[in-house]
Structures are given as C-alpha cells and as structure tokens.
Amino acid sequence: MPRRHIRVTGAPxxxxxxxxxxxxxxxxxxxxxxxxxxxxxxxxxxxxxLPSYDATDIPLFTIDPPTSTDLDxxxxxxxxxxxxxxxxxxxxxxxxxxxxxxLDVETHTRxxxxxxxxxxxxxxxxxxxxxxxxxxxxxxxxxALWTIDLDADGRSLAVDxxxxxxxxxxxxxxxHVQKQIDEKTAEEPLALLKEVGEARERLEVERxxxxxxxxxxxxxxxxxxxxxxxxxxxxxxxxxxxxxLLTGMAAADLMLAHGTGVLRTLPAAPDGAVGRLRRTAHxxxxxxxxxxxxxxxxxxxxxxxxxxxxxLQECTTLLRGAGYTVFRNGALPPITTHAAVAAPYAHCTAPxxxxxxxxxSEICLAAAAGASPPDWVLAALDTLPHxxxxxxxxxxxxxxxxxxIVEAALxxxxxxxxxxxxxxDVEDRQPxxxxxxxxxxxxxxxxxxxxxxxxxxxxxxxTRADPGAGVKVRFAPA
Numbered sequence: 001m002p003r004r005h006i007r008v009t010g011a012p013x014x015x016x017x018x019x020x021x022x023x024x025x026x027x028x029x030x031x032x033x034x035x036x037x038x039x040x041x042x043x044x045x046x047x048x049x050l051p052s053y054d055a056t057d058i059p060l061f062t063i064d065p066p067t068s069t070d071l072d073x074x075x076x077x078x079x080x081x082x083x084x085x086x087x088x089x090x091x092x093x094x095x096x097x098x099x100x101x102x103l104d105v106e107t108h109t110r111x112x113x114x115x116x117x118x119x120x121x122x123x124x125x126x127x128x129x130x131x132x133x134x135x136x137x138x139x140x141x142x143x144a145l146w147t148i149d150l151d152a153d154g155r156s157l158a159v160d161x162x163x164x165x166x167x168x169x170x171x172x173x174x175x176h177v178q179k180q181i182d183e184k185t186a187e188e189p190l191a192l193l194k195e196v197g198e199a200r201e202r203l204e205v206e207r208x209x210x211x212x213x214x215x216x217x218x219x220x221x222x223x224x225x226x227x228x229x230x231x232x233x234x235x236x237x238x239x240x241x242x243x244x245l246l247t248g249m250a251a252a253d254l255m256l257a258h259g260t261g262v263l264r265t266l267p268a269a270p271d272g273a274v275g276r277l278r279r280t281a282h283x284x285x286x287x288x289x290x291x292x293x294x295x296x297x298x299x300x301x302x303x304x305x306x307x308x309x310x311x312l313q314e315c316t317t318l319l320r321g322a323g324y325t326v327f328r329n330g331a332l333p334p335i336t337t338h339a340a341v342a343a344p345y346a347h348c349t350a351p352x353x354x355x356x357x358x359x360x361s362e363i364c365l366a367a368a369a370g371a372s373p374p375d376w377v378l379a380a381l382d383t384l385p386h387x388x389x390x391x392x393x394x395x396x397x398x399x400x401x402x403x404x405i406v407e408a409a410l411x412x413x414x415x416x417x418x419x420x421x422x423x424x425d426v427e428d429r430q431p432x433x434x435x436x437x438x439x440x441x442x443x444x445x446x447x448x449x450x451x452x453x454x455x456x457x458x459x460x461x462x463t464r465a466d467p468g469a470g471v472k473v474r475f476a477p478a
Contacts, residue, residue: 022468
C-alpha cells in the first residue's frame with residue numbers, strides 16, 4: 001500500500017490525468033496480463049483449492065474505503081472472559097495460485113499492486129483480486145483464519161491460524177463505522193473495535209511504536225487549475241490498522257518461534273534523515289522542541305490542520321529503509337524488529353496486493369500446525385527479499401513521480417511567483433543544488449543557487465512547473 005495517498009479528479013483528457021497516463025508508459029507499467037496467466041486465473045476463480053474446516057458461521061465484516069473491491073481482511077471481535085477474542089480472516093491467495101504456474105511467475109514479476117492517483121495496477125488479475133479471492137460480503141471464500149486472544153489490556157495471550165472457509169456478512173467503510181461508534185448505535189463486535197484499538201494504541205505508546213495516520217491528498221481540477229486539500233484519517237482508520245498490526249506482530253512471533261520466516265524490518269532512522277525532517281517541520285511551522293521525541297511529536301499533531309497534514313506526508317520518508325529479512329532453520333537474523341512498530345513484525349495481511357504476504361501466511365499456517373513450510377515456499381524464500389526490494393523500489397519510484405507530477409500541476413500557472421520556503425537539503429558534492437519546502441502550498445522542489453542556507457528560511461522564485469517535463473518543479477533564490 002502506498003505510504004502517501006493521493007487522489008485526483010477530472011476528465012481523462014485533463015492535463016494532469018494525461019501526464020499520469022504518460023508516466024505509466026514511461027515506467028513500462030504492464031497494462032494487461034499474459035494470456036496464459038489470465039486463463040489460469042479464470043480457471044482458478046471457478047475451482048479454487050478449498051479447506052475442509054468450515055467457519056462460515058462466524059459473522060465477519062470488512063472495513064475498507066467505499067469503492068474498494070479487493071478485500072484482503074475480514075474481522076470479528078468478541079469478549080473472551082475479561083479480555084477479547086479477535087478473529088481475523090486473510091484472503092488465501094495460495095488457494096488460487098499454483099506454484100511455478102504462469103500466473104505465479106507474473107506475480108513475481110509485478111510483486112506489488114501499484115497505486116497511481118487516478119487508478120491502480122493490481123498484482124493479481126481482477127477476476128481474483130476483486131472477485132473470487134476477495135472477501136466480498138455474502139460470498140464463501142477460502143482464508144487463513146487467525147484467532148488471537150487478548151487480555152483486558154489488549155496484550156496477546158494465545159495465537160492460532162488455520163485454513164478455513166469464511167463468509168463476510170457486511171462491507172463497511174470508515175465513515176460509517178465511525179458514525180455508528182460515535183453515536184453508540186454500533187453492535188458489540190463493531191463497538192469492541194474501538195475498545196481493542198485504543199488498548200493496542202496504548203500498548204504502542206508503551207513500547208515506543210509509531211503509527212503514521214497519513215492524510216489523503218486530493219487534487220481537484222476546476223477550469224484547468226488545481227487545488228490541494230487533505231482528508232484526515234478517522235480514529236476508526238487507526239483502530240482498524242491496529243488489528244492488522246496485531247496480526248503482523250503475531251505472525252512475526254510465530255515465525256521466530258518456529259525458526260523460519262520472512263520479517264518486515266526497519267532500522268532506526270539515521271540522524272541525517274531526522275535532521276531533514278526537523279527542517280521540514282520548521283518550514284511548515286510545526287513546533288518541534290528539541291526535548292520532544294519524534295514519537296511524541298507525531299502523537300501531538302492534528303491532521304485536520306493543513307501544515308500538520310503536510311508534515312505527516314513527509315514523515316513517510318523515515319520508512320524508506322524498511323526491507324524484508326528472511327531466516328531459516330533457527331538461525332535468527334541480527335535485526336528482527338521494525339523501528340516504527342517497535343517490535344518484530346511481518347507483512348501477512350494483504351496477500352491480494354503484496355507478494356510476500358502469501359509466503360508469510362504459508363509459513364505461519366505451517367508453524368501453527370507444527371509442520372514444515374511447503375517446499376515451494378522454502379525454494380522461493382532466499383530470493384524473496386530481492387524481489388520485494390525491486391518491487392518496493394518500483395512502487396516508491398511511482399509514488400515519487402506521481403507526487404512530482406501532482407505538485408507541478410498544482411503550480412503550473414504560478415511560474416515567476418515568489419514563495420516563502422526553507423532549505424531542507426543541500427547536495428554534498430554540489431552545494432549549489434538543494435531542496436526547498438514551501439510554506440504554502442506544501443510543495444517540495446529542487447532549487448539551484450549559490451550559498452543555499454541549509455535549515456534557514458529563504459524567499460524563492462518558481463522558475464519551472466511542468467507536469468510533462470523531466471524536472472517537474474524548479475526554484476531559484478528570489
């Protein structure tokens with residue numbers, strides 16, 4: 001999933017939409033699936049490998065954006081003694097994809113779903129990702145069903161995962177969930193999402209973890225000009241994310257105990273990256289006293305304030321050092337934790353959109369059953385981090401290019417204007433080239449000029465803003 005969420009509106013022939021279409025061509029983004037892979041997907045959609053255990057009596061529900069149809073997860077939360085029981089069903093992609101098949105090969109080529117502001121390019125053909133494998137309401141689906149028992153404080157007591165047939169009862173969206181909970185009309189399983197979510201948030205603070213609830217940027221076209229706005233996430237977004245985090249942490253613990261697995265790891269951010277972020281905060285008038293930690297600052301921000309929303313967008317840069325770490329036969333890696341989670345963590349809850357999750361799910365299913373992972377999983381394990389790195393790099397390139405295009409479109413009619421900014425970066429070997437963060441609009445761009453004062457405010461002139469150019473936005477000292 002993208003670190004930054006950007007959405008654009010407007011006709012397909014509008015300049016911004018046209019630039020995004022051209023970007024997909026430039027990056028050689030696949031437009032369609034090979035015929036043999038598509039044929040396999042269509043056959044699998046009609047005859048998946050189904051488990052024997054029937055859990056369709058559990059009234060699960062999904063929480064996703066209103067237009068989403070690729071539904072990876074469904075949940076049910078109930079009281080268990082003085083604590084809680086979380087049932088979390090994850091789409092079982094292995095029930096549809098045969099190892100070594102043309103479809104499998106294509107997923108190893110794509111690696112992740114790619115997100116553009118105007119559309120997405122899916123990892124799996126829509127006949128699976130939006131159809132037969134998706135946990136759509138009223139449909140019986142194969143899934144990896146997690147059962148996680150928690151104490152009254154939200155701490156994990158017991159974990160199990162097994163293949164099961166499941167059936168979601170309802171497709172909910174965040175606004176609907178938030179409204180019901182706020183108005184106290186939610187039934188207990190939904191009301192408990194708040195209880196468990198808030199309990200897990202308290203534990204996150206206790207262990208030093210950080211959740212970045214990044215607002216969605218929306219670019220609206222009006223008469224060939226563009227306006228920028230932010231949609232702040234709701235508390236329900238965060239509670240839902242905590243259930244996914246809980247499962248990812250449970251998966252990591254299960255794999256570490258079993259001695260074989262694939263973790264999502266992130267070392268502590270280097271001082272240089274944090275320093276750059278401090279300069280960005282300065283540019284956006286976000287107060288960050290030196291005695292306040294990064295985690296404390298994040299929790300104090302109000303995403304409804306445009307400058308705070310823009311800063312949260314830039315905080316995603318600290319996640320760029322994340323990678324996938326494989327281990328086997330009990331030989332644990334030197335780094336097992338994810339710095340933002342502040343605990344061991346694994347990607348396992350989005351297999352429709354991320355390749356590694358299918359493998360993590362298989363290892364967890366085997367570990368819970370006291371068995372060895374399938375041979376096809378072990379055979380692919382050593383090359384998986386490199387594949388995921390390439391796929392994540394490609395997704396990052398898409399994200400950065402989309403941000404550049406969107407920001408250029410936002411400024412295209414303002415060339416020659418002067419803006420207040422802060423120099424947030426200067427190249428070591430070319431000190432006349434750097435990066436500035438505007439105060440308003442919250443745009444980052446390249447600047448060229450002598451004696452760039454790193455970390456200081458500077459008046460800059462916009463010299464270029466072209467969504468279709470190589471360098472989209474460029475500034476010079478005013």
